[in-house]
Amino acid sequence: RARILEVDTLPQSRPLLATPRPGCEVEESYAAAARRQGPTMAHGVNCSYMETRLQDMERRMMAALE
Numbered sequence: 001r002a003r004i005l006e007v008d009t010l011p012q013s014r015p016l017l018a019t020p021r022p023g024c025e026v027e028e029s030y031a032a033a034a035r036r037q038g039p040t041m042a043h044g045v046n047c048s049y050m051e052t053r054l055q056d057m058e059r060r061m062m063a064a065l066e
Helices: 011-018 030-035 048-065
Strands: none
């Protein structure tokens, strides 16, 4: 990974280097998650919508194979 120092970067280019590209997921590091107090985010996330979408997609794929 290239280390580009902030002082060597033009001010107008800094947001490009600090902003994730579209489609890239940004996740919390394990160290940061371990420092956080209380329940993890996974305990409060409702995944039923995604689960329903996955089941629907699986049904459509199986129907297309028949």
